[in-house]
Amino acid sequence: MSPRTLFGPYGRLFTVPGAVWFSLAGWVARLPLPMLGLGAVLLVEGESGSYGLAGAVSGTLALAAAVGGPQWARAMDRRGQGRVLQAAMAAYLATGLAFVGVVVADGPRWAWFALAGLTGASLPNIGALVRARWAAALEDAERRQTAFAFESVVDEVVFVVGPPLVTVLGTMVAPAAGFTTGIVLGTVGGLWLARQRATEPTATPAPSAGGRHRPAALNAAVLLVCATYLGVGTVFGAMDVVVVGFAEEQGAPALAGLALALYAGGSLVAGLAYGVARLRGTLATRFLATAVFFGLAAQGLWAVASLPLLVGAGFLAGLAVAPVLVSGTSLAESRVPRAALTEALAWTNTGLTLGVTAGSALAGAAVDAWGARAAFAVPALAAAVAAALALVGAPLLRRPALEPVAA
Known part of the structure; x- marks a missing residue:
């Protein structure tokens, strides 16, 4: 390209x-x-x-x-x-x-x-x-x-x-x-x-009292994206902690920044490419495919035994980050009316934030208990859980593209 x-x-x-x-x-x-x-x-x-x-x-x-x-x-x-x-x-x-x-x-x-x-x-x-x-x-x-x-x-x-x-x-x-x-x-x-x-x-002003309305947070697609993003965020939070711990174990703490930068760099490259790609399939299909790719790409972290392997596995895992985030945002945007869009997008980011918090805590405990190399299990498993959540919730995405959601 x-x-x-x-x-x-x-x-x-x-x-x-x-x-x-x-x-x-x-x-x-x-x-x-x-x-x-x-x-x-x-x-x-x-x-x-x-x-x-x-x-x-x-x-x-x-x-x-x-x-x-x-x-x-x-x-x-x-x-x-x-x-x-x-x-x-x-x-x-x-x-x-x-x-x-x-x-x-x-x-x-x-x-x-x-x-x-x-x-x-x-x-x-x-x-x-x-x-x-x-x-x-x-x-x-x-x-x-x-x-x-x-x-x-x-x-x-x-x-x-x-x-x-x-x-x-x-x-x-x-x-x-x-x-x-x-x-x-x-x-x-x-x-x-x-x-x-x-x-x-x-x-869009709030609806008049007396009717029955559901907030954007209860939209099935938005909830599924939030749940998947919880797993994605857990990977983010865990990677920060485990990469630093592993670099210190290897006697090269300064290389933690390089490894994390390449992880972010992989996401940046993939995000730019995904944004201009003209892909077939529905938004729901794209979200499921990118979530599965995210789950699979992170499994390379199990093989990390040295800093060069960490750099390679981290870059590969990073390539899967932006596509799942962009496809999830696009899916959520397609399933809510404009009157509830900002709230729906904010909830998806809440899923990420909670995941980052949980991932940092879990990874810190894992590094203390098992050592940093074994603690790569935390982001690898969290990525697999994110993919599994997307697949389990796939039937929810068969509903019409726009569900009635309150402002």
Whole structure:
């Protein structure tokens, strides 16, 4: 595939009025995603000396964000992104800075958890907001697939840039610097996106009382994507922990970053290619096929016995990541009305977030108990479970493409 063939469709996306600016604002607003969790660990450990406390506080923030994101998205579907996003960013900035203040001042521990939870709950799922704008701007399903693939690549870039940035700030400047930078960047990007009213999806007021309605989260296809993404996220969280542990066991901890970068690089390459591919079959078929490919590709991790094998197996596993994420997003987008789209996409990201949290915990316990090499069983099995969930839930996808879902 030539560069012109690969990148041409992506360039044409940005002929859409306002697309350059809402996508760029969304990228800035998403930078805190990998920065806040690691930043909270560096901040809390730096002030308390306890990694256990740091992990618990960071986990509280992540879980609150996973629950709060879809609630903000539901409000935006009803009242518009701009108005709600401004309120969310104000709460996010206030609670985030208050969290930093109470930790630095060595305030009561319960306040650390409370403010971490409030900070996480105040952060909307920016990726869902940007994808909803693309869906509103593009009528053609193939172009929406390309746009979703581009946003998947943006997510990869965020997770490549964010962790090194927050680590440098938190270790070389001050423990609070990384987390605070994430708060500021998220607020700037979020408010920038909120100001772009011309490209936000049309809001749909809540239905009148008295009727029976189901929220987007109960749509069968969305639930299946969420469940599958839970397994996918578990792989993500586990890989971060196991790769670092394995590199340390091999006496080359610096190579952990290279291995993880190639894992992300495989996903980036596959995402770009998948976004412009013209594939046969329904969206449901594509989702099932990519989920099975994801499950099979990760089984190479069982064979990891050296760093070169890790690099190869990691890159292969990475090739399967973006396709399953893009196909799942496309499937969820096709099964809900526009009035519930932002919430539906936010719930799929919640599945990923919960999986990452679970994967990190499971992999950490496995490394301690079995050693890092044996702990590759965690991401390998999680990938297999993700594929199995997609296959078991396949009958749910035989329903009509658009089920009645409340706004």
